[in-house]
Amino acid sequence: MARAVPLPRKALTTALAWTIGVLMFFPILWIGILAFRTEVDAIRPPLQVLAAPWTTESFAAVQQRSNYLRHFTNSVVIALGSTAIALLVAIPAAWSMAFVPSRRTKNVLLWMLSTKMLPPVGVLIPIYLIFRDAGLLDTRTGLVIVLTLINLPIVVWMLYTYFREIPAEILEAARMDGATLRSELLFVLLPMAVPGIASTVLLNVILAWNEAFWTLNLSAARAAPLTAFIASYSSPEGLFYAKLSAASIMAIAPILLIGWVSQRQLVRGLTFGAVK
């Protein structure tokens, strides 16, 4: 099978790969360092920044000044809420398409995916006006609704691909064993699909957490999730490097961890199965 790779060559590729990896990661690493510096130290030249003492005062300042916790909670509620609702709606649909396929199944699936390709700006005005008239602007409910809808196609799609890997005979066995449709889903399909459902949830949480078109346009002070909250640092407050870094690190850390954990499953969801 594999042949031994000459050591010098492996050392060279390793060095190159690590250099690029660290460079790619450097901006994140850098705000990770700036976040633990005082505001004064943070704007010094890089070498002095590195040498400066560590402090957590920026984190404390961010919490106090801008009610960081509320925006964090908004992000959590919106990401988890939209994911939960999307799952609830998508599981039955994915079951139908995976186990009772008809001639139309493929077209329905493709049509669902095509809604994902609608540029958001094309429907910005109607959604904005509908939300304004329904009192949904700057509410978590409104954002949950929008994010549920924009990610629903991906959730249906991913669940469909995972469900298809479960042999239909097992569900038929449950049916022969006297299971109702509800028991079939609850006791047989869902427990077997746990890994697939988990990666679907993770991808959806990542997408919802980082969504920055609708959250920026449909939320203000009250319902703003972290994407919008960070954006508020853009003009005058952008100068506060340490606080911006602290806020950013807290905003991206959870999702970075989730992303790292689920990276191998992400490809399937991100390419709609076009690459395996």
Place this chain on the structure above:
Amino acid sequence: MSTRHSRAAARLMMTPSVLLLLGWMLIPLGLTLYFSFLRYNLLMPGTETWAGWSNYYYFLTDPSFTTAVRNTLVLVGGVLVITVAGGILLALLLDQPIWGRGIVRLLVIAPFFVMPTVSALVWQNMFMNPVNGVFAWLAQTMGMRPFDFFGRAPLASIVWIVSWQWLPFATLILLTALQSLDQEQMEAAEMDGAGPLSRFAFITLPHLARAITVVILIQTIFLLSVFAEILVTTNGGPGMATTTLTYLIYVQSLLQFDVGMGSAGGVIAIILANIVAIFLMRMIGRNLDR
């Protein structure tokens, strides 16, 4: 393989998803289309009148439309070139036997998980700022004048930031595709006397062709909608220098409250995105039949 019972249940269980997405698609789409034919300004409610094609006429003939289209093309094209070329190289590199490959992989894909507002602000302030930025410091240490990225090359700066976010995506997809390459095929080519370069050109690249196409199509769809990076860094400026089609429509509708014009722009954006989407859907559809 199914029975009347299960088919009936299946239809019932499809209904919520289908209705939701149908509503999500048709209602706003219909309204956008309708508004695009109205003279409709949010500042003057109740004065809507039928405008015919005039919104389209004004939107398309406005010089800012041409600028926006050009900026959009530069943004999308620039990011595509950087991410696809860089993605291929990185994927090839990460496919080699190296120490700590898992960790390097994590480092490389990390930017993809950073929310757009954070990456835009961090790059703009911590790196590209001509006074305090890391790049400015680097330039000074090497005895050069710091470059004012956002002042002198705003669009290129945004291309750079967006590329940083999407390079991991391209790398991850291409690496996955690379790992599905049949090793025996490679060995056969080697036995046939193909050197590393011909192996890359005649085996690896054709194998990656499909994945590259997918990367280009998917990225295009998302890149056409790049918004937050522009909003938090340049607000489309200076002047019109970083106003893309998406941003122009946003300005028209939510800043100038010209719903009619904004909607006409929206319809045009939808048409443009759909041209790309059709190709993507074809590829996905073909894969569904496997």
Place this chain on the structure above:
Amino acid sequence: MGRIHLHGVSKSFGPVTVIPPLDLAIEDGEFVVFVGPSGCGKSTLLRLIAGLEDVTEGRIEIDGRDATRIPPARRGLAMVFQSYALYPHMSVRRNIAFPLRMAGLPRAEQDRRVEAAARVLNLTDYLDRRPGQLSGGQRQRVAIGRAIVREPAAFLFDEPLSNLDAALRVGMRLEIAELHNRLGTTMIYVTHDQVEAMTMADKIVVLNAGRIEQVGSPLDLYRRPRNLFVAGFIGSPRMNLLGGEEARRHGAATIGIRPEHVRITPEGGPWRGTIGVSEHLGSDTFLHVRCDGIPEPVTVRAGGEVGLHHGDTVFLTPDPAGLHRFDDNGQRIE
């Protein structure tokens, strides 16, 4: 009780008719085997009886009750699938108890029945394992256990042994036959393997292209195959089917003679031939003989220790009582 009657049952997928209308009566306690080549519709027929597919036309009666529209869960049948279809996330105990849990039986009763089934199937030591930790034969027994705890009106087996290796297959075959003797419940068993059919069945239903070719006891089918298809399908090695001049001499379009009904007569006989390949199985030897005037090679069963080899000339004498005659349409001539 487990009487299953099919009246004019047919199945089409769109324009394709998989099973043309057929009638079949399965009586209580019978062991019925559906046998036929792959794609003959035997599994589809079983799934129609199970209720996993709708019949296109016709009526299915279970114990005199019209069950055509009853969903599978309420037909009172249990099924053992080819892939076993065990629930991989449940222990053996919970797998076997699943139908009881669905039926809402009290916990104690569930346990009692699971333990009883486990004892019968030698699974007591494995009750707390997952299906993934079991061998093929054990999984098969779990699937059977899951079927028997329901005390169904009838068992449906869909090629249950095809995923096992040859040695296990023989063992499981005996176990299932044993189970049938003990329970006395109706069993419908689908297989493509005519040896399984012959050894297990009370009644064999031979299917071909969705049509029933013949229904009867194993010996019926062996002794009096109704047509060429059954003649060729039942019996191993295959019956020799000879056409041409030799058939015409017997007043038929085709004649059939099983290898075991041809004797080797060294001193002379009606057919003279040369031995081609000979297969020595120890207990038997099968000789493939090229006979003068007969285009098809004739397979002959000889004793295990027969001293004949490739190229030897032999004389063959067909046993007149074992001769089957078929007309132009492939139907048996009495």
